[in-house]
Every structure is written in C-alpha cells, then in structure tokens.
Amino acid sequence: MESLEDFRRRARAWIEANLERRDPRRPLRTREENAALQAKLFDAGFTGFAVPKEYAGQGLSLDHQAVWVEEAGDYVTPQGYQVSIGMMMPTLLDLATEAVKKRHIPRMLRGEELFMQLLSEPSGGSDMAGALTRATKRGDSYFISGSKMWSSGALNAHYGLCLARVNWDVPKHAGLGMFVLPLKAKGVTIQGIRPATGEEAHFCIEYFDDVEIPAEYVLGGECEGWASAQRLLFHERNAVAGIGFGLGYQTSGERQAGGGWRADLVSLARKHQVLHDPALAAQIADNHIDSVVGGQLSARVNTGLVSGKLKGQWGSLVKLNQGLDLPGNAELGLSVAGADGVIWSGNAPGGETTNTWLRYRGNTIAGGSNEIQRNIVSERLLGLPREPADDRDVPFNELMKRRQQRQS
Amino acid sequence: MRLNLSEDQELMDATVRRFLEKEAPIAKIRAQYDLAEGCARDYWREFCALGWPALLVSEDLGGYALSGATAQDLAIVAEEVGRLIAAGPFTPTAVCLDALSKAGAAFGEVIAKVMSGEVIAAWAYAEAGDQWEPDALQTTARKTGGGVLLDGVKAYVEAGGQADYFLVTARAEAGLTQVLVPKGTANVVVTAAHGVDFVRRFAEVRFDGALLPESALVGPWAGADAQVRRQRQLALLLQCAESNGAVDCAFEFTVDYMRQRYAFGRPIASYQALKHRLADMLARIQASMATTDAAIDAFDAGSPEAERLVHIAKAWVGSKSSMNLSDLVQMTGGIGVTWDHDLHIYERRIAVNRALFGGPERHRQHVHRLISA
Ligand SMILES: Cc1cc2nc3c(=O)[nH]c(=O)nc-3n(C[C@H](O)[C@H](O)[C@H](O)COP(=O)(O)OP(=O)(O)OC[C@H]3O[C@@H](n4cnc5c(N)ncnc54)[C@H](O)[C@@H]3O)c2cc1C
Numbered sequence A: 001m002e003s004l005e006d007f008r009r010r011a012r013a014w015i016e017a018n019l020e021r022r023d024p025r026r027p028l029r030t031r032e033e034n035a036a037l038q039a040k041l042f043d044a045g046f047t048g049f050a051v052p053k054e055y056a057g058q059g060l061s062l063d064h065q066a067v068w069v070e071e072a073g074d075y076v077t078p079q080g081y082q083v084s085i086g087m088m089m090p091t092l093l094d095l096a097t098e099a100v101k102k103r104h105i106p107r108m109l110r111g112e113e114l115f116m117q118l119l120s121e122p123s124g125g126s127d128m129a130g131a132l133t134r135a136t137k138r139g140d141s142y143f144i145s146g147s148k149m150w151s152s153g154a155l156n157a158h159y160g161l162c163l164a165r166v167n168w169d170v171p172k173h174a175g176l177g178m179f180v181l182p183l184k185a186k187g188v189t190i191q192g193i194r195p196a197t198g199e200e201a202h203f204c205i206e207y208f209d210d211v212e213i214p215a216e217y218v219l220g221g222e223c224e225g226w227a228s229a230q231r232l233l234f235h236e237r238n239a240v241a242g243i244g245f246g247l248g249y250q251t252s253g254e255r256q257a258g259g260g261w262r263a264d265l266v267s268l269a270r271k272h273q274v275l276h277d278p279a280l281a282a283q284i285a286d287n288h289i290d291s292v293v294g295g296q297l298s299a300r301v302n303t304g305l306v307s308g309k310l311k312g313q314w315g316s317l318v319k320l321n322q323g324l325d326l327p328g329n330a331e332l333g334l335s336v337a338g339a340d341g342v343i344w345s346g347n348a349p350g351g352e353t354t355n356t357w358l359r360y361r362g363n364t365i366a367g368g369s370n371e372i373q374r375n376i377v378s379e380r381l382l383g384l385p386r387e388p389a390d391d392r393d394v395p396f397n398e399l400m401k402r403r404q405q406r407q408s
Numbered sequence B: 001m002r003l004n005l006s007e008d009q010e011l012m013d014a015t016v017r018r019f020l021e022k023e024a025p026i027a028k029i030r031a032q033y034d035l036a037e038g039c040a041r042d043y044w045r046e047f048c049a050l051g052w053p054a055l056l057v058s059e060d061l062g063g064y065a066l067s068g069a070t071a072q073d074l075a076i077v078a079e080e081v082g083r084l085i086a087a088g089p090f091t092p093t094a095v096c097l098d099a100l101s102k103a104g105a106a107f108g109e110v111i112a113k114v115m116s117g118e119v120i121a122a123w124a125y126a127e128a129g130d131q132w133e134p135d136a137l138q139t140t141a142r143k144t145g146g147g148v149l150l151d152g153v154k155a156y157v158e159a160g161g162q163a164d165y166f167l168v169t170a171r172a173e174a175g176l177t178q179v180l181v182p183k184g185t186a187n188v189v190v191t192a193a194h195g196v197d198f199v200r201r202f203a204e205v206r207f208d209g210a211l212l213p214e215s216a217l218v219g220p221w222a223g224a225d226a227q228v229r230r231q232r233q234l235a236l237l238l239q240c241a242e243s244n245g246a247v248d249c250a251f252e253f254t255v256d257y258m259r260q261r262y263a264f265g266r267p268i269a270s271y272q273a274l275k276h277r278l279a280d281m282l283a284r285i286q287a288s289m290a291t292t293d294a295a296i297d298a299f300d301a302g303s304p305e306a307e308r309l310v311h312i313a314k315a316w317v318g319s320k321s322s323m324n325l326s327d328l329v330q331m332t333g334g335i336g337v338t339w340d341h342d343l344h345i346y347e348r349r350i351a352v353n354r355a356l357f358g359g360p361e362r363h364r365q366h367v368h369r370l371i372s373a
Helices: A004-018 A031-044 A062-072 A082-095 A098-110 A225-241 A265-271 A281-307 A315-341 A352-365 A370-381 A396-407 B007-023 B026-034 B041-049 B052-056 B070-083 B090-103 B105-116 B225-260 B272-300 B306-332 B343-355 B360-371
Strands: A115-118 A134-138 A141-152 A159-165 A176-182 A188-193 A203-214 B121-124 B140-144 B147-158 B165-172 B175-182 B188-192 B202-212
Touching: A004 A031, A004 A062, A031 A098, A062 A281, A082 A098, A082 A115, A082 A225, A115 A141, A134 A159, A141 A159, A141 A176, A159 A225, A176 A203, A176 A225, A225 A281, A225 A315, A265 A281, A265 A315, A281 A315, A281 B272, A281 B306, A281 B360, A315 A352, A315 A370, A315 B272, A370 B272, B007 B041, B007 B070, B026 B343, B041 B105, B052 B070, B052 B090, B052 B105, B070 B090, B070 B225, B070 B272, B090 B105, B090 B121, B090 B165, B090 B225, B121 B147, B121 B202, B147 B165, B147 B175, B165 B202, B175 B202, B175 B225, B225 B272, B225 B306, B225 B343, B272 B306, B306 B343, B306 B360
Parallel strands: A115 A159, B121 B165, B140 B165
Antiparallel strands: A134 A141, A141 A203, A159 A176, A188 A203, B140 B147, B147 B202, B165 B175, B188 B202
C-alpha cells in the first residue's frame, strides 16, 4: 500500500494544481457545481480512499482519508455528500450483496447517485424498531407499503435505505428488514416538509404504495434489519462526529469537527461591537473554548478508534457533546446580536442568528436525539443496565393490540 | 490517558501505576492526613527511582528521553498520581528540573539530587492575594556588590516546608529573574500554611534581603520571562493531567457503586435520570483528556498555539472537574458526604488544582484576550 508520506505528497501536489482555496465570503456552491467537483475528485482517484478497488475505491485506508482531509482542509471540496458517501456508502460496503456493491458504490463515489436513509416514521423516530412500514414478499421481490418521515434529501436522492417490517408475529426487533428502496420508482410519493426557518424543504415525508424491491436489494438477512440499522447508525454517528468513513464530509463549511451548524460568535461579537462587553465577554470566551474542545474530543475519539483503544459506538459521545454545545452557541448568538439580530432596516438579508437558533435543534434531534445518545453512551459505552421495558419480548402484533387497548 | 501511547509509554504507565497502587493506596493517603511532611522521604526517593524525573533533564546532565515529548511522557505519570491522589512534590520537582536543566551544567549536582529524590526543590512563584500572573509578581531581585538580593513574600509554595531548595521567580528591573535558594539561607523564613489537600503541603516563604551569590542565578539575569511562562504552562498541563486522572478514577469507583446500590428494587445505575448524567459526564471527562493532550502536544512542539491551548485546557478542566465531582457526590447519596468515603479526598485535590496557577475564570479571561486580539 502507498505510504502515508508518499500519498500526502501526491495529494498535496494534485490539490495545489486542481482545487480552489477556500474563501469564506464566497457563497456555497450549487448542486451542479458540487456534483462536478465530486466527479473531478473521483476521476483523479481522490475519493473512496478506504474502499476496495473492485468498487472503484482506492484500496487504501482510513488513515489515507485523514491525510487527504488534512491536506484539503483549506480548499474547496464538495459539499452535500455526508449522508450518501459518509454514511450510506460504508453501510452498503458492510452489508450489500456483491452485485449491488459493484453496481452502486462507484456511482455513489462519483456523486452520480445519492443515497439517503428512510428510518423514522410519522409514528416515531426514536423508537425506530417500532416501524410500521410493511414489506411483503411476492415471488423474488419485496413490496413496500407505508410511510417514512423526516427523510433528509429525499427529493434529490435516488435510493433510500428503508427499515420495514417483514414479520409481525415476532418481537419488534426480530421482524425487520433493511431494503434499498428506489425513490424514483412507481408507487413512491414524496413531499417536502418546510422547516421552522422557512427555508426550502430539505426533509420530506414519503408514501409508499407497493414499491417493488428485488431480493438482492435487501441489506443483511430478511429479518436482520435491526442489526443492519445499527450498522447504519454507527456510520451515521461517525460521520456526524467527523470520524471513520465520514471524516471530511461534515455538512458545515467550517473546518469544524462535527456537522453541527455552529455560529462563529467571535466574529459576530466583533461585528456587533460587543466583544468586550463585560456582560458577554466570559460567555463568548467559554463558547470559543467549547468549540475548540469539541474538535479536540472528536480527534481523540478518532485516534482511539484507529488505535483500537476504543471500540463501538463512540461517535455517539461526540454527537452528544455537540448536542450539549450547540444550544448554548445558538442562544448566545441571540444575546450577541441583540435587537439587531431580530429587527433590521433596509433590504439586506438578516435574522441569521435567529435562523441558527431555529435550526440548531435539528442537530440535537436528527440522527437520534440527545436523550437517545445518552441512552447509547450509558448502556453501550458504560454498560449500565437498561430501564425495564415491556415491549421487547412480545410479538409485535400483540404489542399493537395492547397499545390500542390502552389508548381506548 | 492518551489513546495512542507507544509501547515504551505503556510500560512506563504500568510501572508507575503498579508502584502507586502498592506504595500509595488511598488508605495510606488517609493515614498521612496528619503527617506534617505529607509523605515520607523514603517513599519519595523510591517514586523518583522509577526514573520519571530524568525525563526533564538533558542527556548530558544524566537525563533521558522516552518519546522525546517531555510533557506528553510526564502527563502519563501525572494522571496516575491523580488517580490515587498520591503524595509528594510532583509538579514542583518537574518544574524545577526543567528550569535547572535549561540553565545548564553549573547545577549538575543539585539536578542529580533532585532527580534521585534525595533533596526536594520547590517553586516559589505565586504571591499572596491569588497572584499567579508573571506581571503581578512583586518580589524583587537586585544586584549588589556581593551578589543578588531578594525581597518579597511567596505564597502557596507547594512543598515549601519540605524543600531543600527554592527556585524563586523574582522581578529584576528589566525582566524576570530566577534564583536557586538553599534552605537555611539567612533572611529566608518559611512558614507552613494550612491546606485542604490530604497530603499536599504548602508554605509561605519570606525573603527579607536574602543574599545569594551570582552563581545561584538560574538562567540569564532579567531574561527569564519566557522560561517562567514555560514553567507555568508545564505546571498547568501536569495539573490538568492529574485532575483528569483523579476524576476518571472517582468516576470509575462511583459508577461501580451505582451498579451495586439498589433503590426501588433495581440498581440506581439503571435509572435514566442518573444514566443520562453519567453520559454527559463521560463526554466531559473524555473532552478534558482531549483538550489536555492537545495543549500538551502544542507545548512539546513549541507551537505558538500553545499559550491559547493551555489556557483553554485549564479553563475547561478546572471548571468541569469540580462540576463532575459534585455530580458524583450527588449520585452517591448520603455516604458521599462522609469523612469515611473517599470522594472528598478527590474533591479536595480537585479544589486545590482548580485554584493553583489561577482558577478557570482567569484562564477564560486570557482566552478572551487572545481571541479578541
Ligand atoms: C433535521 C432533521 C433531519 C432528519 N433526517 C432524517 C433522515 O434523513 N432519515 C430519517 O430516517 N430520519 C431523519 N430525521 C428524524 C430523526 O431521526 C427523528 O426526528 C428523531 O429520531 C426523533 O424522533 P421523533 O421526531 O419521532 O421524536 P420522538 O421519538 O417522538 O421523541 C420525542 C422526544 O422524546 C424523547 N425520547 C424518545 N424516546 C426516549 C427514551 N427512550 N428515553 C428518553 N427520551 C426519549 C426524544 O429525545 C425527544 O426529545 C431527521 C430529523 C431532523 C430534525
């Protein structure tokens, strides 16, 4: 395998010759620009570093990916692939059939096909194993009916990894399958959900009416969907935390560990001339400390996962830390901007601190809420006993009946 | 502890831990509460014999390098010291050796004795009124015909009552100066102070025109500012590593207790109200280690970022460590506020570390100064 030093030299030379330096004043690129840039990286051999060559990856390692991210840090790299390449691609790598991997991973890496996740439902997101979407086998295909919700990027994506119930007569975790669902297929209806910021819809609700999925598009065994979902969530938390395959795919344009939308309050305070305001100074400093330490925590966890000292869902710890840090950041933004953050004259855009505040809860809920991360950290990382639950060993049908009785 | 230790570092860690578990278990620390010296000289010599003091000394003066990154290696020892609230002048020894080694061969003999634990050196730096900033120091050094004259009062001097030598940081007109003062020098008065730590002892050291020969100068006359800043950073980093070890250990034994303690028919560790607090705490503990290690790396690399990162580490660790301990006491219940429970021994060390070399609030102010520059 190419040594890290050789790789670094080669990557640096290519980056200097082919990429633009990052400029914070330049607006985010359009979808087309990002796609072109992703294809350019793919064609030059700078994507899928730890993906085997047979799936059009580089056959190198995650350490190479880390080197790439270091070298490319000050340059413009494609945005918008965190989910597809950072989370879904490694999930396919772990679980998909050979034919599906050969067909789709190259297209994912080139940015031609976007994958996303279909886990949460209108009836619930935290309790993902309670999915009500139904998968019925007929011949060599499965047919999916039901509804998913909060699905980020569904309008532009080509495939979604969909958790659906195959068997209703076994306990809830044991009856699920994970399917690669074609979003452009017959029987799929997608509607955008407008977020509280009033921005364009980025998450959606989907209705599935007998959507056909060939058997080779099941991830893991027919009733092993829960384990497959765990794998997916593992990659998701890593990507959010900026570790593992997800390193470098954070959604924010900042070189910030983690994908959370975090305002730079030092610049904001300077702009509003309150950087030295005695009522705010200590909080602004603390906020800077939190942001630096958050990045350091992410780097530590990454080191631990690479060295093998840490095993398992440590991405959850980083995600939790972000979930603790972001609310403070967003709220302090309101103080820093003061009245000028909520009321402004003239036609220039404004209200960004309020928008951040409206948006940050997205990061403390999406991908498993803070509370769910705390459950994971305490139960899986610390090994503490679970709360008693009465839904685990009962056939799912029975559970549904009980619930109806209780509610009536 | 850092998550990618080399084999050598792992070995040193295991050696130090084994030694401390055997020679300085918490029951012994308890027994030393009333000991004026804090710890026996024999213990200190044996602890030094493990070799860690030599990490601070250049090879020509008898030292050696483990990884070559001094603070990184020492932080491993500091964390183990913290885990068991061990006794002995760990940080003063490290700081004094760093200064003496940098000053060169003239101090070879003292260095060898401090390294072996035969003598104890204390850093007489801070001054009364919680003064930890180099700019605030008022103790003066003046050159006279006969040598160097020291005037002033040093406070919060760790191991001051046990020290055979004092490394005194004083102000000469043009800049900071450091002087090595042997115990018993005329016009030097040492008064033991009281403190909350079980085994760390502190003193006030008064210099009323103490006269030292010029050969006692450690480093250049009026040119020690950078070295003093370095010493303060080193002390802060070791302190953070030590606090991290202490909190990590208290976390471990408290969580174990919570698994065994039953309330309402099940272990208290199964209640979500407590589990969620432990999850938050694990994040704070891991982040404390992360920020300490990042600052240590910058320090070892001589990076210009070191200053900001050290202030960040102290601001974070200083405040989160006491927050963590408070929470652990709460989750332990009544037994956690008793003398016989170990938690207060940890709380005391954490409280001392929080204050020494400036509380988190002071360091947060520095962070503010640096980010708004
Ligand atoms: C911006 C955004 C993007 C998203 N993108 C996607 C996506 O692409 N694909 C997808 O499948 N989903 C997506 N989601 C959905 C997300 O995963 C769910 O919103 C989340 O899991 C919570 O589910 P819920 O909204 O149904 O809330 P609920 O599950 O109803 O939870 C409500 C509250 O109860 C708490 N709670 C629930 N269970 C417990 C428990 N056991 N212990 C303690 N507290 C508990 C929760 O923390 C929360 O505070 C997205 C959400 C957002 C906000």
